[in-house]
Amino acid sequence: MSSNAAPGSVPMTETERLESRYPVLAALSAPARALLLKSAQWMRVPAGAMLFDDRQACEGFPFVVEGTVRVSKCAASGRELPLYRVGPGETCIISSSCLLGHEDYNARGVTESDTLLMLLPKAVFDEMMAERPFRDFVFHLFAERIADLMQLIEEVAFRKLDQRLAALLLGKGRLLHVTHQQLADELGSVREIVSRLLKSFADQGLVRLGREQVEILDPAGLRRLSAEGSVKA
Template structure:
């Protein structure tokens, strides 16, 4: 909203903002911060104070929960048109972040300061929008908890491979990050899948040879 193109893009992605009163829109235009962040930038981290509410215009933010041993569990991604419920929760509860957000690609954000976010919540349409997305994100997180708690890692790996096309250009470490595991375990599981004829492995590439077999494995 600091420039017209950014404002037009923001309204296109978040139509709810077009319903705000003229006074509220003017306040956002004057106070919101426009940020362009390169891939790999830490947008927020655990125990940091939340300084504002991000609207994603381009790129994406990967939100993870980190363990003391360095392992990470991916929670969700924030892409254009979506919101970060952890940021919302921190602002609503006036609490620090309990997760980490990192840009996956070059990312453009508009960050609304805390006090202005509180003012936005005073408008019924925006408040309904935030809580609707809260509901959707919580449903996604409940599904993640179910997968982590009740599905074996090989099942989750098979499901992950099926969602990325016939030929994947990725590393074992990247897959481990997606699964919240470690590279050595994922490498061992991939070797087992290759021995079963389900996939073919090469440097930073995995080819799906037997999608039906992977689907059977993913389904348990």
């Protein structure tokens, strides 16, 4: 933990870091807070680990203290559509809905980096929902995630793949160290289609392609393409 502490300072404990990420915990009643901390199940998970998968039972409510969890919907063909990411201080809408509805998971969660999280057991989550600050916190972030998912649905349904790819390339710097497969995964598409679109972008002088990298040559052109779309997938 000391790597996150300033020189000469006392390293924060896991509980202190949890509370700094989730200020709502300070608003809980003393008994509720004590129960939550007593029931906390701490987990250190390496990058690339599957936290949950489709049709698995939901065992608890995760609080992410470090790292990022990528939540995706996967098809039997192996294709997947990224739904959202859960970072420190955020919540997982899939976990929330499964706990509230007493249903199994209907998506997959994989760590994108080394992750520290606290899992609140289902029974304790149910008790915490009686606490108004905790309930408001869960439903507020629930509403935010729903808005994000509605935007994703709009992107997939109404924007062409070339527009989405152009938008994905923007805002990541001039040189992106990324594979065509990684871009396809981000877009919920397949590598062959993304490779064809990238070649078209290169032919138009928008990008230069290299081994596992994409160099942005004309960001203004990509922005126009993102807004209008002109390449058929």
